[in-house]
Amino acid sequence: EYTDVVMENFTCPKNVGEIEDANGVGQVGSPACGDIMKIFLKINDDDIIENASFKTFGCGAAVASSSMATEMIIGKSIEEAGKLKNSDVVDALGGLPDVKIHCSVLAAEAIQAAIQDYKNKK
Amino acid sequence: EYTDVVMENFTCPKNVGEIEDANGVGQVGSPACGDIMKIFLKINDDDIIENASFKTFGCGAAVASSSMATEMIIGKSIEEAGKLKNSDVVDALGGLPDVKIHCSVLAAEAIQAAIQDYKNKK
Ligand code: FES
Numbered sequence: 155e156y157t158d159v160v161m162e163n164f165t166c167p168k169n170v171g172e173i174e175d176a177n178g179v180g181q182v183g184s185p186a187c188g189d190i191m192k193i194f195l196k197i198n199d200d201d202i203i204e205n206a207s208f209k210t211f212g213c214g215a216a217v218a219s220s221s222m223a224t225e226m227i228i229g230k231s232i233e234e235a236g237k238l239k240n241s242d243v244v245d246a247l248g249g250l251p252d253v254k255i256h257c258s259v260l261a262a263e264a265i266q267a268a269i270q271d272y273k274n275k276k
Numbered sequence: 277e278y279t280d281v282v283m284e285n286f287t288c289p290k291n292v293g294e295i296e297d298a299n300g301v302g303q304v305g306s307p308a309c310g311d312i313m314k315i316f317l318k319i320n321d322d323d324i325i326e327n328a329s330f331k332t333f334g335c336g337a338a339v340a341s342s343s344m345a346t347e348m349i350i351g352k353s354i355e356e357a358g359k360l361k362n363s364d365v366v367d368a369l370g371g372l373p374d375v376k377i378h379c380s381v382l383a384a385e386a387i388q389a390a391i392q393d394y395k396n397k398k
């Protein structure tokens with residue numbers, strides 16, 4: 155029921171773990187399942203995202219979504235990255251089962267929170 | 277909020293993957309989160325579980341529970357293993373958050389299903 159792109163991003167996820175010198179960190183929890191997603195961003199002086207990573211205890215769909223979402227924002231400005239919607243991530247994954255859409259929301263929301271954290275600190 | 281034992285079993289799970297020559301396979305799905313758990317058993321002629329493994333797309337709690345549950349049944353008879361309750365697994369993990377208890381049920385139920393599959397084939 156999962157696409158090949160989902161399975162790839164689940165079995166070999168990109169950008170897993172913490173970024174030591176992250177200057178934007180966001181964390182959100184899912185009311186639907188109780189899972190937590192944490193996003194780490196390293197943003198340079200020109201407001202470009204140089205590196206992005208994630209940590210989660212969530213399910214395979216959450217892992218696949220965050221792997222894909224972090225790949226999609228690396229190299230982008232925070233303005234561009236801030237526009238990433240969870241539907242963009244789901245499209246890039248070739249779709250997710252309905253019951254798993256809430257997992258992809260976690261990645262998008264945690265990215266917003268991390269960008270906000272960076273702005274607040276600045 | 278997760279115990280050290282949970283985190284250990286999540287970050288370095290035991291018995292992940294398929295057993296090629298499994299003679300008991302069980303699969304269950306969670307109504308609560310849509311995740312699926314598959315258990316593979318290799319049972320010898322004396323009805324002793326020689327090897328056990330799992331595959332899941334589920335969350336960290338599901339991974340930790342299955343890692344622990346498979347460890348607990350390897351070397352046991354199918355009669356003993358069939359008595360394993362999800363509360364036994366949760367106890368062995370030092371507890372799980374309430375919202376994550378349903379994830380530990382998957383492991384216990386899939387083990388029952390795998391034992392039943394073995395009995396049906398016999
Ligand atoms: S079910 Fe919780 S993140 Fe997917």
